[in-house]
Amino acid sequence: ACDESGKEYTDIIYEKAVGEGIAKITINRPDRRNAFRPNTIKELIRAFNDARDDSTIGVIILTGKGNKAFCSGGDQALRSSDGYADFESFGRLNVLDLQVQIRRLPKPVIAMVAGYAVGGGHILHMVCDLTIAADNAVFGQTGPKVGSFDAGYGSSIMSRLIGPKKAREMWFLCRFYDAYEAEKMGLVNIVVPLERLELETLKWSREILRNSPTAIRVLKSALNAVDDGHAGLQELGGNATLIFYGTEEANYALEGVVLQDTHPLPLFSRRI
Ligand code: 1HA
Numbered sequence: 001a002c003d004e005s006g007k008e009y010t011d012i013i014y015e016k017a018v019g020e021g022i023a024k025i026t027i028n029r030p031d032r033r034n035a036f037r038p039n040t041i042k043e044l045i046r047a048f049n050d051a052r053d054d055s056t057i058g059v060i061i062l063t064g065k066g067n068k069a070f071c072s073g074g075d076q077a078l079r080s081s082d083g084y085a086d087f088e089s090f091g092r093l094n095v096l097d098l099q100v101q102i103r104r105l106p107k108p109v110i111a112m113v114a115g116y117a118v119g120g121g122h123i124l125h126m127v128c129d130l131t132i133a134a135d136n137a138v139f140g141q142t143g144p145k146v147g148s149f150d151a152g153y154g155s156s157i158m159s160r161l162i163g164p165k166k167a168r169e170m171w172f173l174c175r176f177y178d179a180y181e182a183e184k185m186g187l188v189n190i191v192v193p194l195e196r197l198e199l200e201t202l203k204w205s206r207e208i209l210r211n212s213p214t215a216i217r218v219l220k221s222a223l224n225a226v227d228d229g230h231a232g233l234q235e236l237g238g239n240a241t242l243i244f245y246g247t248e249e250a251n252y253a254l255e256g257v258v259l260q261d262t263h264p265l266p267l268f269s270r271r272i
Helices: 037-052 095-106 120-127 153-162 164-173 178-183 194-207 213-244 248-254
Strands: 012-017 022-027 059-064 069-071 109-114 115-116 130-133 138-140 177-178 189-191
Touching: 012 037, 012 095, 012 164, 022 194, 037 095, 059 069, 059 120, 069 109, 069 120, 095 120, 095 153, 095 164, 095 178, 095 213, 109 194, 115 130, 120 138, 120 153, 130 178, 130 213, 153 178, 153 213, 177 178, 178 189, 189 194
Parallel strands: 022 059, 059 109, 069 115, 109 130, 115 138, 130 189
Antiparallel strands: 012 022, 138 177
16 A cells, blocks of 8 residues: 555555545554554554545544554564664654654544454553553553553553543553453443444444544543643644634635724624
């Protein structure tokens, strides 16, 4: 598969359901339980960018190839003293850029989870807007067992999702939780039989697509705003500007019309 840039993907599969409004991004390293290497993340970032810019796409599904894993985090065979290194001579932690990208992406991203979502893979599902889990899904953090941790979104978003006590439990004990436990904890939206996972995810996607994309875009940024601080307000504020650009008032100003000279005053007379 390739996107509009024409470049091929090796570590992921990127598909768009033509006429449906749905893009599907699949991590395609099943023999490594869909662990990501820096190149995987670069390809994910490219695909998410493409889906963001494609005005026919309204919902993005993130998943892993096969039924054994959504994603098992960073490829441990590539760990070095400065991050994860594949084709370059230095290490990277570029999954952090992907987390931010998903969080700020103005379209809903749904994690479709079968099998393990652990380590950095667990954080990826947490930063998605919704998670649909198969009944064979398993969730957990492993960092403190393997010399790692995510003290960024991996900690703060988790604490918001499941509460500070449960977040401590998840990080300090590094236990694994089955799909039903995860549902009770508030980590996932729904658990469905594995064979219905894709259908259920499409059903949720289509329900979202029936609603206003602008309303959803603003709501996503509003739901993130407090937690994301200045960056969250910037995203929310950007949406206000975007909507403002479509108003008569902004366009009068753009054309150099003195607003006081226009009768009736375009937006000032509106009551909220
Ligand atoms: O913490 C961070 C970060 C923090 C800050 C900033 C950036 C970060 C970026 C990443 C991360 C992390 O992700 S740290 C956590 C890394 N991940 C793990 O510790 C999970 C390691 N894997 C497992 O615990 C298990 O493999 C599993 C529970 C997911 C599945 O177990 P299962 O079904 O028994 O399969 P298993 O036999 O263990 O694995 C199948 C194959 O996949 C094995 O290879 P094979 O012996 O067949 O050659 C196994 O080595 C490989 N594999 C699984 N997970 C990974 C992996 N290879 C590389 N990296 C993996 N993560």
